[in-house]
Amino acid sequence: MNISARNIFRGTIASIVSGAVNAEVTIALASGASIVSIITIGAVERLGLKEGMAASAIVKASTVILGTNLHDAKMSARNILCGTVTRVIDGPVNCEVDLEIGGGDVLSAVITHGSAEKLGFAEGAHACAIFKASSVIIGVD
Incomplete structure (x- = not known):
């Protein structure tokens, strides 16, 4: 399937x-x-x-929340995977951000353009993916 x-x-x-x-x-x-x-x-x-x-x-990429500087963050979401931004596809409304999270695994997140801009996501940046x-x-x- x-x-x-x-x-x-x-x-x-x-x-x-x-x-x-x-x-x-x-x-x-x-x-x-x-x-x-x-x-x-x-x-x-x-x-x-x-x-x-x-x-x-x-x-699903749309259920992933991205953040930076989460070293001391406390939250109820069980899944927090950090890595390096490998690609940003920028659109006028949404952006796709891909993170290399280790072992060859890449995680994709779809977030708003405004959020991507505010957080300054670019290739090589550190980010963390959060999902319930x-x-x-x-x-x-």
Whole structure:
């Protein structure tokens, strides 16, 4: 199946913490970074998810928030991946910003032109991508 989401990160399921309705699934990437997803117990069972198996974390570019200088920031979003800006496609309303986050993985975010301008995103700049665990879809082959 092909999908329209730009961000597809392949890794290994590091942990599954089950609750009454939802589960927290952590996928370890080759770079050493992790992505956390919150999905239903039904989805865990339907996909046959187990620790140690290969899986993908899928994140729509429009759900990603970008920031800079987040070293001491405290927030409820579980996923914060920092890296280097590798490309900025500037448009009059929105911009696409790509970050190299390690291990060859590139994360794309679509943000407003005004935000990109205010934060001064340019190739080589440091930035961090932030997204909620509930924004992460899990896929398996």
